[in-house]
Amino acid sequence: MKYISEILWLLSWPVLMYISYRLSVWAIKHWEKKQPEENA
Amino acid sequence: MEHFDLSLVNWSRAQFALTAMYHWVFVPLTLGLAFIIAFMETLYVKTGDEEWKRITKFWMTLFGINFAIGVATGIILEFEFGTNWSNYSWFVGDIFGAPLAIEGIMAFFMESTFIAVMFFGWNKVSKKFHLVSTWLVAVGANLSALWILVANGWMQYPAGMYFNPDTARNEMHNFWEVLFSPVAINKFLHTITSGYVLAAIFVIGVSAWYMLKGRNILLAKRSIIVAAVFGLVTSIFLALTGDGSAYQVAQKQPMKLAAMEGLYEGQEGAPLIVVGALTPGKQFDDDMDPYIFRIQIPKMLSFLGYRSGDAFVPGVKDLVEGGYTYVDKNGVEKVALSAEQKIERGKIAIKALADYTAAKDANDTVAVAYNRALLNDNFEYFGYGYLNNPKSIIPNVPLTFYSFHIMVALGFLFIGFFMLILYLVYFRQFKINKWILRLSILMIPLAYIASQTGWIVAEVGRQPWVIQDILPTVAAVSRIDSSAVQITFFLFFTIFTALLIAELRIMFKQIKIGSKEGDK
Numbered sequence A: 001m002k003y004i005s006e007i008l009w010l011l012s013w014p015v016l017m018y019i020s021y022r023l024s025v026w027a028i029k030h031w032e033k034k035q036p037e038e039n040a
Numbered sequence B: 001m002e003h004f005d006l007s008l009v010n011w012s013r014a015q016f017a018l019t020a021m022y023h024w025v026f027v028p029l030t031l032g033l034a035f036i037i038a039f040m041e042t043l044y045v046k047t048g049d050e051e052w053k054r055i056t057k058f059w060m061t062l063f064g065i066n067f068a069i070g071v072a073t074g075i076i077l078e079f080e081f082g083t084n085w086s087n088y089s090w091f092v093g094d095i096f097g098a099p100l101a102i103e104g105i106m107a108f109f110m111e112s113t114f115i116a117v118m119f120f121g122w123n124k125v126s127k128k129f130h131l132v133s134t135w136l137v138a139v140g141a142n143l144s145a146l147w148i149l150v151a152n153g154w155m156q157y158p159a160g161m162y163f164n165p166d167t168a169r170n171e172m173h174n175f176w177e178v179l180f181s182p183v184a185i186n187k188f189l190h191t192i193t194s195g196y197v198l199a200a201i202f203v204i205g206v207s208a209w210y211m212l213k214g215r216n217i218l219l220a221k222r223s224i225i226v227a228a229v230f231g232l233v234t235s236i237f238l239a240l241t242g243d244g245s246a247y248q249v250a251q252k253q254p255m256k257l258a259a260m261e262g263l264y265e266g267q268e269g270a271p272l273i274v275v276g277a278l279t280p281g282k283q284f285d286d287d288m289d290p291y292i293f294r295i296q297i298p299k300m301l302s303f304l305g306y307r308s309g310d311a312f313v314p315g316v317k318d319l320v321e322g323g324y325t326y327v328d329k330n331g332v333e334k335v336a337l338s339a340e341q342k343i344e345r346g347k348i349a350i351k352a353l354a355d356y357t358a359a360k361d362a363n364d365t366v367a368v369a370y371n372r373a374l375l376n377d378n379f380e381y382f383g384y385g386y387l388n389n390p391k392s393i394i395p396n397v398p399l400t401f402y403s404f405h406i407m408v409a410l411g412f413l414f415i416g417f418f419m420l421i422l423y424l425v426y427f428r429q430f431k432i433n434k435w436i437l438r439l440s441i442l443m444i445p446l447a448y449i450a451s452q453t454g455w456i457v458a459e460v461g462r463q464p465w466v467i468q469d470i471l472p473t474v475a476a477v478s479r480i481d482s483s484a485v486q487i488t489f490f491l492f493f494t495i496f497t498a499l500l501i502a503e504l505r506i507m508f509k510q511i512k513i514g515s516k517e518g519d520k
């Protein structure tokens, strides 16, 4: 298809958002596990 | 040849630049903060932890203030297309109008509906519906940016159009080609990601202030983690999309690339300047060394621009004088024309258009066919016909060069900054030195500087064109009295500055209030 590489490139945007979201949730959980007393 | 009032052109440019730069003070934060808020609210809905709700609401207030002023300045910008650039609007209305109309619909219907739910619906709609609204605001704000950036991308690389000599307008023949132009897609990705990075830095900076004050600690720590992760991922992507943009510039706007790098003499295996200073007063045709000093990476510019370390990158001089060989978009090898030859061919195209119209009025079918063919043959250089001096195809090299290098240097600094913050969070248990907290606050203005310099590269670097090779800025301007533009310039300057001061005061106030609530 003619615009395939542009469409794929554009789709990197939602993928980027999803990855960022998952990583920040993971980062928060990881930190909370390490610092239980602070989040009590 | 028509006479152009340069003072009118300059004042109109100044006014547009002023409005666009002020508009861009408010927009990038909203693009990124919207997603950070959406992440935070999702954490609230998933964990049920009320603290997340409070954090979400706090950042939402700052988002709202920015959003309102962003919309206000954006509307003025859109009006200026009609008031100050009416020739341009006439010339491209057909193409520019469609994305802009879609943007209007997106912004007003999608965003404003869900923004209302986001701000006022906390206890009125279900948690899930509220969350969906917040996500839709984030997606909507970014999608509305897509359309204006598609329009901008089209001006840098006019794809998917044809010139209709009967109406003397550019008309769209393929919407998909306009939307999926590689320039537009790269521009969209690079621009929105720059907003994400800026918002991440903003959130870290404000949170660092709380930590310095010893207040709102949980809000600050959680916000720093979410923002630093978001910032690190998106800043890497920002560098990637920046590389994509530079590649597009090399293909479609070689003069802009030469200006970005201060490259006067083209060469094979051209180096990339990492740090450097340009010789003041350097002209394209003198023998001065363009650089006072430079640190460079050999062959890197050729590699980034053409994906081959030995490729020839034309410099400013080559682009003015022509004579080098290049491969055109159909893969055919060609010898580049000089600016002077392009100007000649542009003048032939403009005259052919006038003769075509006259022949049509006189029902002279032979002359109609002849002039139409002549116009088609030379249309590629149409815009050059409005220029008289080959030198006028050179943009402001120092401004483009320094802006580009500041943006890129800050881009790498930001990647390092996010890494440092995450390191301190995870390996030093949030024991962040006071100086690093202060530095984090200082990063906020730096993010705004990177963002503004980005637009300077894109817009100053493409001068003298409003539409690359087709319409120069001098021919796009409305023929109004230049003193009228001067007056509105100062008027807008005063209003925008007042708006900015008001915004900053409200933001600072909200940040202080936020901290008080969090003290308990």
Ligand code: HEM
Pocket: B156, B186, B187, B188, B190, B191, B194, B195, B197, B198, B238, B239, B241, B242, B243, B245, B246, B247, B249, B256, B407, B408, B410, B411, B412, B414, B447, B450, B451, B452, B453, B454, B455, B456, B457, B458, B459, B461
């Ligand atoms: C990390 C390395 C970076 C590279 C290689 C890079 C490259 C580029 C290039 C080549 C352009 C011109 C595109 C055009 O004229 O069409 C551009 C524009 C721009 N850049 Fe960057 N950039 C970088 C980092 C940044 C950073 C850190 C920011 C802001 C936080 C930023 C914000 C912008 C903006 C707002 C524009 C104008 C819109 C556009 O044309 O995309 N850039 N960048």
